[in-house]
Amino acid sequence: MLAIKDLSKRFGGLLALRDVSLEAAPGDITAVIGPNGAGKSTLMNVISGFIAPNSGTITVGGEPITGMKPHEVCRKGLARTFQNLQMFTDMSVVEAVVTGRTRHRRASLVANLLMTPRVWREEEEAADQSRALLETMGIGSAYWERRAGDLPYGLQRRVEIARALATEPTYLLLDEPAAGLNDDESTALGETLCKLAERGIGVVLIEHDIELVMKVSRHIHVMDAGTVIASGSPDAVRANPDVVKAYLGEENAS
Ligand SMILES: Nc1ncnc2c1ncn2[C@@H]1O[C@H](COP(=O)(O)OP(=O)(O)OP(=O)(O)O)[C@@H](O)[C@H]1O
Ligand SMILES: [Mg+2]
Numbered sequence: 001m002l003a004i005k006d007l008s009k010r011f012g013g014l015l016a017l018r019d020v021s022l023e024a025a026p027g028d029i030t031a032v033i034g035p036n037g038a039g040k041s042t043l044m045n046v047i048s049g050f051i052a053p054n055s056g057t058i059t060v061g062g063e064p065i066t067g068m069k070p071h072e073v074c075r076k077g078l079a080r081t082f083q084n085l086q087m088f089t090d091m092s093v094v095e096a097v098v099t100g101r102t103r104h105r106r107a108s109l110v111a112n113l114l115m116t117p118r119v120w121r122e123e124e125e126a127a128d129q130s131r132a133l134l135e136t137m138g139i140g141s142a143y144w145e146r147r148a149g150d151l152p153y154g155l156q157r158r159v160e161i162a163r164a165l166a167t168e169p170t171y172l173l174l175d176e177p178a179a180g181l182n183d184d185e186s187t188a189l190g191e192t193l194c195k196l197a198e199r200g201i202g203v204v205l206i207e208h209d210i211e212l213v214m215k216v217s218r219h220i221h222v223m224d225a226g227t228v229i230a231s232g233s234p235d236a237v238r239a240n241p242d243v244v245k246a247y248l249g250e251e252n253a254s
Pocket of ligand 2: 041
């Protein structure tokens with residue numbers, strides 16, 4: 001279990017997260033939705049170690065990870081994606097994915113410099129694994145040696161998820177992965193996320209595409225103004241008057 005308990009984060013006078021508690025299980029897709037400014041990205045930044053919380057705890061399989069640095073959080077089995085591929089655009093698609101795998105490299109610096117057989121073998125393994133992940137993400141061999149930054153936007157988003165998967169995470173945190181995708185791409189993404197969950201990965205999905213969320217999630221948490229206002233199955237959340245109110249405003253809710 002990924003368990004978040006009473007998490008709070010203050011930015012000056014703004015309480016961006018107020019006593020947020022939620023859980024996500026391996027093999028499930030858990031969604032976090034809510035209007036703009038609800039605190040969803042802040043929550044992801046805190047979980048992944050990019051922002052320290054003011055209070056509260058985060059545990060993975062019972063082990064506390066609160067306050068750890070991003071690379072330490074990653075080593076505990078939590079991977080996240082970023083909005084874009086910025087740092088990796090000049091690499092080939094395969095190389096961009098291989099960068100995700102570095103936490104599994106064991107060969108020493110000297111061995112790397114001398115390019116020993118072991119290093120060579122590890123590089124080959126890393127490239128093989130990256131190609132397999134790209135296949136999983138629906139990116140065929142025609143794209144593998146192309147410059148990552150030259151791929152269409154929708155495919156770059158998939159490369160970014162493959163890069164996160166290369167860390168071999170137990171949990172995959174996605175912040176608006178469907179942003180900028182067309183309907184077909186969004187449907188395909190949903191199918192891919194279900195496939196990852198079937199393999200045992202716990203997917204935490206922050207998303208504005210409600211149709212996608214309703215289709216793939218087992219559990220949905222709705223945030224508004226820094227707090228979780230509703231949690232439950234897609235059907236329960238859809239029928240919750242507080243949720244309708246948060247999205248449409250008071251006057252439209254009744
Ligand atoms: N680094 C920061 N410094 C100050 N305020 C911040 C910072 N990051 C976020 N905020 C504020 O915290 C609140 C929550 O922002 P956050 O980005 O988490 O919302 P969100 O739910 O991800 O919204 P969106 O759906 O638009 O992405 C907003 O009012 C935002 O302006
Ligand atoms: Mg956000």
